[in-house]
Amino acid sequence: MSHDDFQIEPVPGLPERPPEGEVILWQGRPDWLALSWDALSLPWVAGYFLFLAGWRFVAVSDLMPFGQAVGASVPFLILGGLVIAMLLIVGYVQARATLYTVTNRRIAMRIGAALTVTLNLPYTQLGSADLALRRRGTGTIALSLLGDTRLGYLVCWPHVRPWRMRKTEPSLRCIPEPQKVAELIADAARARITTPQVARTAPHSAAVAAE
Template identity: 55%
Template structure:
């Protein structure tokens, strides 16, 4: 049976239909493998259990035959394999539940596997964007927000710039072809910010009367 948990969305990745004049320029999601490596520390966990296995073999080999000492490392390798498999599963679930969207007016991020939410970041509220690109072409684009706007680090993890907890910076994590995505964002943001801001005459008259 083909089941779509997000079938209720009027537009994929967005909680409501696009208003008139807004168009989608790009949509994407994190690479599960890169997310596991960079956000979940897959290599660090694998390396930790590998070191434990080497240490156990070294200790056992001082009192036991080398073949038996090697066998003593098996439990550490098994536990390490299970831990890495869990991290990969988490990364796959996160990537499947995530949709990053760039429109001509905002960055939208549908994130969260258990608790799904959508972050809307208008270009007018983004002070700066930083690209962290890898050799593979994947990368993370973090957004520094204007003013005191903050998002919960726990609720938004791992879709944030790492270790920025006091003033969190939402991020498009581990996206393929990150340089091109950054170009699309830069062009759209520049166009949006250069548009004249038109205030309604009724609002201006009301302010003048007060």
């Protein structure tokens, strides 16, 4: 029996239906392979286990024949392969559980594989959006927040700008067509910020003093 963890969402990626006048401009997920490579540091992990295998080979090459020295280093390669496979699974699951939404009023980020949360980031609370292009046509858009707004780094990870822990910058990580999405965000934010916001207030009661 199939089960969709997000079937209770009235609109995919959003905890409730958008209010009148709000329009969804774009929705997308991270590229899972790019997310694994970039956010989970696959090159560093692979390099670490290659270093261990090479170090083991050099350490025992003077004590045993060449074939046995190679065999002594193979377990490090196998262990490294298992770790990389696990990280790829984590990256795939994280990407599948994520859905970024760009509207004409905000950016919404449904993130988290085990504990799912949805971040609502109105354009009026964003200071900037920085685009960083990656390989394979993907890119990351990091969002800086205005004022005293604070988000937990670990809660948002890996959908954050790396190592910005003091003031977390939530990020649309490893998305396809990043330049197109960045232009959509820039145009929508510009239009939203320059549009006058009308707030409804209760009419003031006038006090008339009798002479």
